[in-house]
Amino acid sequence: MDTDSRTLRVVLVNPNTNSATTTMMTELAQQSAVSAQITVEAATVNYGPGMIIEPTALAESANAVVERIAQRVDAGALDAVIVSAIGDPGRDELADCLDIPVVGIGQAAILEASAGGRPYAMATTTHELAGSLRDLVHHYGCEENFLGVYLTESAPLELASNPQAQDEELRAATEEAVAAGAQAVIIAGGPLSETARRLRETTDALIVEPIPAAMARVERLLGS
Template sequence: MSHTVLLINPNTSRPTTDMMVALAQACFQSLQRSDILVRGLTAPEGPGMLTEMEELEQAAAIARHPLILAQAQGSDGIIIGAFGDPGLQALTEHVKVPVIGIGQASMLQAARAGTPFGIATTTPGLEQSILDQVQRYGWSNQFSGLRLTPTAPLDLAQAPERQDQELADSVVACIEQDGARAVIIGGGPLAQSAQALQSRLAVPVINPIIAACELMAERLPPDQP
């Protein structure tokens, strides 16, 4: 029996959806979970990138969109592909399958070791939201701090190499200045950068898409022969 996991991209960028779906499917394959098929769903309306609180709130409302709810109810699991986990609570109330936010999953993975963790991201407009999120999930005691890239997020999105470098600098600052033992890359659209940094840096870099897939694999056990 196969499982279908719906990966919702709460922004309207189809290339971002395709990137996250490809990464998620590859992750399930690496976990020997060929029984899990990932289907992507791009927000039918709203911002092309979530960089401010107003946009995050707009994305959360999308969780109640009829298209989203119809596809969610036909899935075996749901991953919300934005770090702020917009719509997580609303979807959890509407479906009976596992609903996992990538922010939620990455913080859980970082905190499991019991050591300090930091977050590196590109969106200063969401700083307070991320800090509130850490507190809401109960990880304040292990959180070492948030580091932001200096360049505007929309500009970085158009310059992948610069984005990777600025995120790398932020990760190093989390480790060397804040005492983090692991660093989360805070953003679904930043998943490719997270992949690149894992091979470049000799520190634990947590990719939120991968973290969500690993948690989903735990919650969707394979059929026993």
């Protein structure tokens, strides 16, 4: 990494209010960092739902993300921000007002999965966000080889409390995407990272984890 020897501070902001999820995602981001110079800090928004599962909550969380990062900027310098919800709420607004890299986990996952014109898809538990995820693909100009959003049968809150069922249903959604021609499948949700790692062992498709993808993009941007 082409930087000086100081510690690089990357803030991972969780757009929902579940601090346990923030801790899990921050630890994963830190583990994914290649450079020993990077320290990932956790930030949880001050208000909003504990889990974003529908479009209104996703849209409203953008303000909470911007306000939380404004508080962190006031507290001291930082080098990059990761917005750690698959819909990237507040990412565009932060990118417009900060002169540091601001990476959304949805953005990073989409760019990684679609690289080289590879056909790709998403698998997720959040049924009501399927339209928002398709819009995000269009927003980043990566719709040409996108094969769609594949959903679990059960609802997200039900699966969040049943990891085994979550694994099984996301595996089925992933297999459906692969059968449709996907060579890469994004497991669309920051809290779904453990399931994504297990899915890698059961499919020949590239399984894209949004948080490691975001950290890789941050490191490339900081290195430039």
